[in-house]
Amino acid sequence: MKLLYSPTSPYARKVRITVIEKGLADRVEIVGVDVLGKPDTVRASNPLAKIPALVLDDGTSLFDSPVICEYLDTLAPTPVLLPKGAARWGVLRRQALADGVMDAAFNLVMERRRPEALRSEEWMARWTAAMSNAIAALDAELPAETPAFDLGWIAAIAAVDYVEFRLGDLGLLKATAKLAAWRALMADRPSVAASAPPKG
Numbered sequence: 291m292k293l294l295y296s297p298t299s300p301y302a303r304k305v306r307i308t309v310i311e312k313g314l315a316d317r318v319e320i321v322g323v324d325v326l327g328k329p330d331t332v333r334a335s336n337p338l339a340k341i342p343a344l345v346l347d348d349g350t351s352l353f354d355s356p357v358i359c360e361y362l363d364t365l366a367p368t369p370v371l372l373p374k375g376a377a378r379w380g381v382l383r384r385q386a387l388a389d390g391v392m393d394a395a396f397n398l399v400m401e402r403r404r405p406e407a408l409r410s411e412e413w414m415a416r417w418t419a420a421m422s423n424a425i426a427a428l429d430a431e432l433p434a435e436t437p438a439f440d441l442g443w444i445a446a447i448a449a450v451d452y453v454e455f456r457l458g459d460l461g462l463l464k465a466t467a468k469l470a471a472w473r474a475l476m477a478d479r480p481s482v483a484a485s486a487p488p489k490g
C-alpha cells in the first residue's frame with residue numbers, strides 16, 4: 291500500500307500514527323506529495339485532490355482520513371483503535387471533534403496566506419472560536435488516567451499539535467492544563483515522535 295502524505299498535514303499524520311500503532315509500517319510506503327503546489331499528482335488517487343489517500347495493492351484508493359484509519363484498523367487484530375459496540379460512538383465523536391479542529395485550523399492557515407485585504411475577519415473569528423471551544427471540550431473529556439490511545443485520541447494529538455505548529459501565536463492551549471500535560475506525555479510515544487511536524 292502507498293500513503294500519499296505530507297509531513298505537515300494533520301490528517302495524514304493521524305493515518306501515519308495509526309499505521310505505526312497497528313504495526314503496519316512495513317506494509318505501507320509513505321509517498322511525500324505537494325498537495326497544495328501540485329494537486330494533479332493526487333487527483334488520480336482522490337478526485338478531491340486532498341491528502342491523505344491510501345492506494346491499495348489492487349490500485350484502488352481510500353480517502354479520507356477516518357475511512358483510511360478504519361480500514362487500517364481491520365488489518366491487524368490489536369490494538370483495537372475503533373472498538374465495536376457502545377464504545378465506538380465515543381471514539382468516533384472524539385475523532386469528529388478533533389477533525390473539526392483540523393478543519394478550522396487548516397482554513398485559518400490558508401486564509402492567513404491570502405493578501406490581508408481579501409481575508410474575512412468574520413470567518414477567521416468563527417474558526418478561532420470553533421478551535422478554542424473544541425480544544426476546551428477535549429481538555430474536559432481527558433480522564434485523570436492516561437486514556438487508551440484509540441482513534442479519537444490519535445486524532446486529538448494530531449489536531450492540537452497542528453494548532454501549536456501553525457497557529458501557536460493564538461495561545462489556544464494555554465488554558466488547557468490537562469490537555470497540555472497529556473500532549474507533553476505523548477510526545478515521546480514512538481508513533482507520535484516519528485510523525486511530529488517539522489520544527490521551525
Ligand SMILES: N[C@@H](CCC(=O)N[C@@H](CS)C(=O)NCC(=O)O)C(=O)O
Pocket residue numbers: 298299300301325326329338339340341342354355356389396
Ligand atoms: N476530511 C479530509 C481532509 C483532508 C485535507 O483537507 N487535507 C489537506 C491537507 S492538510 C489537503 O489535502 N488540502 C488540499 C485542498 O484542500 O485542496 C480528511 O480527513 O482526510
